[in-house]
């Protein structure tokens with residue numbers, strides 16, 4: 001597992017801002033910081049991909065540059081995954097994308113929830129390197145359910161799962177329930193989940209902070 005904030009960098013400022021309850025009031029800034037963290041994690045993931053030398057003609061000669069052999073497939077989980085995904089797409093700008101709509105469905109008056117998945121639109125994933133993009137790894141249930149749905153569209157060669165903040169419970173759940181090679185890339189690992197399965201200290205509800213409360 002790669003953890004971005006194990007090394008001090010400017011990423012700490014972006015993380016501090018998305019957690020800060022005062023700065024969070026600026027939803028444009030919240031989305032921008034998710035995008036910036038998406039870009040930084042995409043750069044780290046890019047170091048683990050395969051490259052081939054390619055000639056590039058400059059006005060003065062030929063330069064040989066190692067370029068990506070294949071672009072990954074990018075799959076954000078909506079809603080909160082969208083601004084984080086835009087940061088990844090800025091870097092993998094030739095990638096194709098799929099989209100998943102998944103959310104917590106609470107029975108009235110109950111803290112328990114089911115993951116509801118109502119939108120799955122992806123290209124074929126057969127033998128592809130797939131980057132699954134979800135800012136908050138809490139219970140891990142939505143990622144496991146998403147992967148199950150995605151694998152109906154072809155078995156990926158490898159999965160990269162990228163998150164901004166992960167809870168230890170979610171990390172364990174992924175290792176227990178995913179029987180495919182995967183790497184986890186996160187900006188920070190927090191303490192725990194609370195009894196409503198929110199990450200502590202976390203940042204609150206990433207979807208609401210990016211786009212407003214849904215009814």
Ligand code: URA
Nearest residue numbers: 136138198199205206
């Ligand atoms: N989703 C969020 O947006 N926040 C959490 O803390 C957990 C899941």
